[in-house]
Amino acid sequence: MRSRLASSLFVLPYFLCFxxxxxxxxxSGIILSFQNNxxxxxxxxxxxxxxxxxxxxxxxxHDAFFRGLWGTVKFVVYSVPFLILVGLALALLVNSLNAxxxxxxxxxxxxPYAISATVMATIWMRVFDTDSGFLNLMLDKLHIHxxxxxxxxxxxxxxxxxxxxxxxxxxxxxxxxLFINGLNxxxxxxxxxxKLDGANAWNRLTxxxxxxxxxxxxxxxxxxxxxxxxxxxQPNLMTRGGPGFETTVMLMxxxxxxxxxxxxxxxxxxxxxxxxxxxxxSAAVYRLLFRKEA
Numbered sequence: 001m002r003s004r005l006a007s008s009l010f011v012l013p014y015f016l017c018f019x020x021x022x023x024x025x026x027x028s029g030i031i032l033s034f035q036n037n038x039x040x041x042x043x044x045x046x047x048x049x050x051x052x053x054x055x056x057x058x059x060x061x062h063d064a065f066f067r068g069l070w071g072t073v074k075f076v077v078y079s080v081p082f083l084i085l086v087g088l089a090l091a092l093l094v095n096s097l098n099a100x101x102x103x104x105x106x107x108x109x110x111x112p113y114a115i116s117a118t119v120m121a122t123i124w125m126r127v128f129d130t131d132s133g134f135l136n137l138m139l140d141k142l143h144i145h146x147x148x149x150x151x152x153x154x155x156x157x158x159x160x161x162x163x164x165x166x167x168x169x170x171x172x173x174x175x176x177x178l179f180i181n182g183l184n185x186x187x188x189x190x191x192x193x194x195k196l197d198g199a200n201a202w203n204r205l206t207x208x209x210x211x212x213x214x215x216x217x218x219x220x221x222x223x224x225x226x227x228x229x230x231x232x233x234q235p236n237l238m239t240r241g242g243p244g245f246e247t248t249v250m251l252m253x254x255x256x257x258x259x260x261x262x263x264x265x266x267x268x269x270x271x272x273x274x275x276x277x278x279x280x281x282s283a284a285v286y287r288l289l290f291r292k293e294a
Contacts, residue, residue: 029268029271029272030268030272032264032265032268033050033051033265033268033269033271033272034046034047034048034050034265035050035264035265036049036050036263036265037263037264037265037268038262038263038264039258039259039262039263039264040262043264043265046265050265050266050268050269051269051273053266054266054269054270054273060257060261061257061263061266061270064253064256064257064270065250065253065270065273067245067248067253068248068249068250068251068252068253068254068270069250069274069277071235071241071245071246071247071248071249071250072228072229072231072249072250072251072274074160075160075163075164075228075231075235075247075249076225076228076229078160078163078164079163079164079167079168079228079231080221080224080225080228082164082168083167083168083171083172083175083224083228084175084217084220084221084224086168086172086175087172087174087175087176087178087179087220088175088179088217090109090172090176090179091175091176091177091179091180091182091183092179092183092205092209094106094109094176094180095180095183095184106176106177106180109172109173109176110173110174110176110177111173112169112170112171112172112173113170113171113172113173113174115170117170117233117234117237118237120166120169120170120233120234121166121233121234121237121238124162124165124166124169124238125153125237125238128152128153128162128166128238129152130149130150130151130152130153130154131149133149133152135150135152136149136150136152151243153238153239153242153243154242154243155243156243156246159239159242159243159246159247160247162238162239163234163235163238163239163247166234166238167231167234170234171227175220175224178216178219178220178223179213179216179217179220181216182212182213182215182216182217183209183213185212185213186208186209186212186213190208190212191204191208194207194208214289217289218285218286218289218290221285221289222282222285222286225278225281225282225285226278226282229250229274229277229278229281230251230278231249231251232249232251232252232255235247235248235249235252236251236252250270250274251271251274253270254267254270254271254274255267257270
C-alpha cells in the first residue's frame, strides 16, 4: 500500500502538468471549435458551422486553411528527410570519435537547440540578407554570381533552402542525441562478429546498425514530422510568409484568423483539423515502418 502511494506521488506532478497544459487546452479547443467566438467575450454555439466554412470554397477561412496547409506540407516534405538523415549522419560521426572528444562535439552540435527562436532568426537573417548577408558577400568574393544577389527570403526556391538550412542548424542536435542513444544500445559484439566475417562498413551499417535502431528511427521520424507540421517561428520571423503566400504555414493563418479576424472558433477548428492530419500521417508512417512485423 505504501509503495503504491509513493509511486502515485511520483506520477502526480506529471499528471497535473498533463491535465493543465495538454488535456484542458485540448478539451477547451474542441469546445471552442463549435462556437462563434470573437476573442472579445462573445461566444455562441454554432455546431459544425466552422468546419463547414473551412470546406466551403470562396470563404476566407477556406482559403486560409488550405493555403496554410499547402505551405506546411511543403515545409514537411522539404525538411523532414534532411532532419532525419543529417541527424543520423551526425550521430554516426560523433559516435565514431574518440571517447575523450565525443562529449565536446555532442555539446557543440546540441547548443543551437537551446537558443530561442528569436536569436536563431536573427542569426540566419544576417546570413541570408539579400544586400549585406554573409552568404551573398562570400559569393561576391568568390565571383560565383555577377548580376544580382540571391534573394534568399524573396525568391523561390531560395526561400525554402534558407528555411530548411536554418531549421536543420537550430533543431538537428535533438535528433542527433536520440540517434546517439539508440546507437549506444547496439551490442558491440555484433560489430566484432561482423568484422570477423569480413563485413565492410556499409554492410555493418545496413545489416546491423539501421535494423537495430529501427524503433528509435520511428520515434525520431514521427517526432520530426509533428514538429515540422507545427512550424511557426522560422517563417513568421524570417519571411513573414513571403514571397507572396509561398511560406505561409498553418499556424500563421490560425493566429491571423484568431487575432486578426477575431474568429476564435474558426481558428480552433483549423487547429483541430491540423492535429487530426498529424495523427493520420504519424500513424501511416509508423504503420509503414513496421508493416513487416504486422
